Amino acid sequence: xxxxxxxxxxxxxxxxxxxxxxxxxxxxxxxxxxxxxxxxxxxxxxxxxxxxxxxxxxxxxxxxxxxxxxxxxxxxxxxxxxxxxxxxxxxxxxxxxxxxxxxxxxxxxxxxxxxxxxxxxxxxxxx
Amino acid sequence: xxxxxxxxxxxxxxxxxxxxxxxxxxxxxxxxxxxxxxxxxxxxxxxxxxxxxxxxxxxxxxxxxxxxxxxxxxxxxxxxxxxxxxxxxxxxxxxxxxxxxxxxxxxxxxxxxxxxxxxxxxxxxxxxxxxxxxxxxxxxxxxxxxxxxxxxxxxxxxxxxxxxxxxxxxxxxxxxx
Numbered sequence: 001x002x003x004x005x006x007x008x009x010x011x012x013x014x015x016x017x018x019x020x021x022x023x024x025x026x027x028x029x030x031x032x033x034x035x036x037x038x039x040x041x042x043x044x045x046x047x048x049x050x051x052x053x054x055x056x057x058x059x060x061x062x063x064x065x066x067x068x069x070x071x072x073x074x075x076x077x078x079x080x081x082x083x084x085x086x087x088x089x090x091x092x093x094x095x096x097x098x099x100x101x102x103x104x105x106x107x108x109x110x111x112x113x114x115x116x117x118x119x120x121x122x123x124x125x126x127x
Numbered sequence: 128x129x130x131x132x133x134x135x136x137x138x139x140x141x142x143x144x145x146x147x148x149x150x151x152x153x154x155x156x157x158x159x160x161x162x163x164x165x166x167x168x169x170x171x172x173x174x175x176x177x178x179x180x181x182x183x184x185x186x187x188x189x190x191x192x193x194x195x196x197x198x199x200x201x202x203x204x205x206x207x208x209x210x211x212x213x214x215x216x217x218x219x220x221x222x223x224x225x226x227x228x229x230x231x232x233x234x235x236x237x238x239x240x241x242x243x244x245x246x247x248x249x250x251x252x253x254x255x256x257x258x259x260x261x262x263x264x265x266x267x268x269x270x271x272x273x274x275x276x277x278x279x280x281x282x283x284x285x286x287x288x289x290x291x292x293x294x295x296x297x298x299x300x301x302x303x304x
Binding site: 008 | 128133136137140144197198201241244245247248251252253254268269270271275276279280281283284287288289290291292293294295298299
């Protein structure tokens, strides 16, 4: 039976000593993966795995990765929403792990939304 | 859904939205009877008999009752395709139990899939809820209880910390023969 060892958890605890732990709810960027039945069937879990890997590699402590339910746009799944503090949230649609990779680098880390994967940018123009 | 771990993720996500604080997932087999059993139990708000009756019907309108949708009908179909079935028990205020049985060797029985990814997705999305996962199969024997992880971490490290998530992930890559 594979089980977590208390010693391993203690080791993590020790290694965290001296580092500043962010308070729960204190973050710069929040990434939400939409995890309704529609999202899951379309591949939302692979996005979560890809994002976890990027998050681990980046070593960032000010990014929250979470999930939510169906956003009501089932035909656009899988989707994520990226919220950078003090900026408008961006919904990205019809994603795959490669697109998510780029969104993480350019938007989450770089601060520049990837317009071509976004649901929409601004609203209609008259010209 | 490509595999059973995606169905399990979907049903457990329902449980998180039913106000559960503890969600237990058990996967076991009965080799003599050639059965694979998946049990997902939560301590959420449960369903009244009326809601329970419609829960596995995909054509019941569900927009106002958040507890039901396509998830249960899809799992029921996956179970029935193998000659198995889905048993749903629930009581208002006490929680819900989903028991899906499959004929394990049936050609249409979908593979278990990546339960590690399912469990981690659940924990990342619901860091304040507790999950207990137990699998007792020839191909996988794993036990994870977020309550004891939390106790060991003693609130100095978050359960969603990449180092903790990595440890949980690694449990599923160990082959137990």
